[in-house]
Amino acid sequence: MKKNGVGGRSLIGLCLLFLYLPIFLLIFFSFNAGDSSAVWKGFSLHWYAELFRNRLVIEGLATTLLVSLLATAISTVAGTFAAIGIYNLTKKWRDPILVVNDLPMMNADIVTGVSLCLFFVAFFHGWGSIAAWLNSWQSLIRFPTRLTLGLGTLLIAHVSFNIPYVILNVSPRLRQMDRNLVEAAQDLGCTWFQAFYKVILPEIKPGIVSGALIAFTMSVDDFVISYFTAGSSTQTLSMVIYGMTKKRVTPVVNAVSTLMFLAVLVVLVINNIRSARQAQLAAKRASFEPVPESPRVQRIKEWAATPKGRLTRRIVAGVLCAAFVTVTVFLTAFTTSRPVVNVCSWGEYIDEDLIDEFEEQTGIRVNYQTAESNEALYSLLSNGGADYDVVVPSDYMISQLIEEGMLEELDYSQIPNFEKISDRFKNLPYDPENKYTVPYTWGTVGIIYNESLVDEEIHSWSALYDDKYAGQVLLINNSRDAFGIALKYLGYSMNTTDEGEIRQAYELVRDAYERGIFQGKVMDEVFQTMEGGNASFATYYAGDYLSMLENNEDLRFVVPDEGSNWFVDAMCVLKDAPNYENALKWINFIASTDSNLRNMDYIWYASPNEEALELYPQWYEEQYGEELDPEIYSIMAAPQEVLDRCEMYVCLPKATRALYNELWIRLGI
């Protein structure tokens, strides 16, 4: 056949370039001294060292490897036997089974994920009473009455979508095999299993290997199905990365990926060299030239046939198996061990050293997860799949959770640090008798703008709806804030339940949307977009503004004259939390003055701890040897005259919430 000319090869080259360009960038920026994925600040191996300290990434990697290895092992064995079973079925049975086998592959990942999620949740609902009944008439095994999504469900999901790939790869090999071979072996006195081992297995081995490889690749690369079935306390690497892409992806992830990429590259290269050799050998054999095996290979083969050689072979195989089991056990132990407390908070909302310190002090492992918004947190909780102990919702969401009976009362005798919380932040409307909450932070919402892109000083929300700034505004991606700001701009209360007023606010946003004012809807993506100077305006929280200021000095923050929202985020414990005592310990630890000071310094949100709030400027000076800019302090801890023009959200009645939801979805489509 004709070979390709230069043109053909360069087309293949272009395709490959397209595939590899972003990957080279990723690898390139894993050696960046700075933490941006767009600005080069010099060569450094810093992120590779950092890799071993980053718990989220390491745990995510461990979970991914554990689940992928187990799922591949199980589905390869199960799939091979299933393929043999299907092969032996009559056509009447085989065809419908093969249709079902195709389902997970034909179906969109999201449908598979969603249906499994619904199935597990429905099963868990029913399980409580089944377990209670089982426990009531036998005492041999205590069945847990409460199950949640986690490693187990993740594994089941992965096995389910892997098996079909194994079957698809093994079946054609079985069909190509001569059926008489097995019968011949059996006629010669083999049992079926001997025949399987000596005849079938070698025949279908290439199919099994490629099936296992595909299964493993699919498992490692999967995100969507894991996202819906892993629940809250287990995160695969993909899920960790997804969480990060919303904010700033730490180059640690680039480093992990680079290492994985190199590992696979090495395997592929070795495999390639091997198969190239085999092909050469086969070609020589085909030309009838007797190919003498090299004396070394011959000697090894002879040795392997001696009893001693056979023993060694078995020992090596045993050691490999043992290594696999050990790695699995180790990974399991790593991912599920020690007393825990499951915390769900917001992205970049804690000084992570505090987590390590708490673990050292108490020996309790902190499983720290983040949700995207109050509404997303509510979805997670209503889904029933989440097994958090401590959550940190905002004011209005807290009253909604209390109203729906989802929170547990706190035993304040075990939280001595509650005393340090300023009286301003106790008994607030969302928790009038303060039975459920310990405040975590407070702050205001305002406009963040880039001074170098805007040539006027901003005082009003009107800038967000102004044609002058078309394509330059980032709309906040949650209905409560987006409509609340519009309501405020129109001169209404943010807590109105008047349908006409809310619709008016919707029209305002919708109109601006259609005029192309908004560049996009963002939550935590706002960091990279604003820091990189990719948009002029955003609405976000004061504390986060101060974080952005560290990376881009052109940014300004203002609480507009029309007024805005001020909020309190508070720690609460969920009803029936599995680790109630540990949860209280965690809350007490976080409420301490020292934790509050360090948190404030790290996340720039104001603390409700009176002592910490007053001490902070002085503490800052001691830490950094320079005075804290009073303007920064007043943005962080807004003075009373600013708070006077702000409103706190209250929980809206159900009908209003439904209206918000409906209008919000309408806006997006």
Next chain:
Amino acid sequence: MKNKRSLFAVPYVIWMALFVVIPIIIMLVYSLTVTVDTAQGEVLQGSLSNFTGMTLYASVFGRSFWLALVATLICLALGYPAAYLMSREGEGFKRVAMALIMLPMWMNFLLRTYSWMAILENNGLLNQLLRKLGIIALYNRLTGSDIEYFQMIRTPGAVVLGMVYNYLPFMILPIYTVLTKLDPKLIEAAQDLGANSATVFRRVTLPLSVSGIVSGVTMVFVPSVSTFAISRLLGGGTQMMLGDLIENQFLGGAYNPHLGAAISMVMMVIVVICMLVMNHFGDGEGEAVML
């Protein structure tokens, strides 16, 4: 004797029934019910309102299928020639090229997509490059406009690019597999009978590679139409797709699993119909051929 081995299929059949068929049935049940507040608390009630209310989302359905279709066609236009050219190369080249095409799948797809964000941002690498090369200034002079960057991210084009980028290997691999298995004697025979290379391609190669095209198209179209991560990252929330809509109902802001299940059902049915139509063109051997 032989058929006793068919018992090996039993555990598998039970497993698939439990974790593939039943979940879909549960999803169907969810889609046909709504929760209603009553004096006894929330109860389930049969209702078709999830489906009737879906007309509201017609534009999302339209956008999803349209963008996925465009992405699939671009993948085909790029992937077929690449696969065709690869299959005509020598063994060594083939092996290396195959490995190179498989390899990116080992880099997390979210990370690869995120990398595109850094490239496409208004102030991103590509715009910086264009500015340095003077292309933006040139464009301004030619059109009399005054722009500092090309808006690339948060547009439908960016989403399509993300899909093509992520799923192109799924198009190349099955087509390539089919083409390499194609018997060269058929082509020689056609040539001997006087066909020129265009005719050989049109009458022999192309018809024989249809099964690869069918499975390639399936493997690109289905994940494209249901993606939510790509539209989220590269579309910036402005290009809502079916995946976003569904995700929103389960884990996002608008909690309504019944509606989410209904949308999933409709999407599944449409996709299955598309696939059946596609397979009708294929020769029934609709196996997802990879490797």
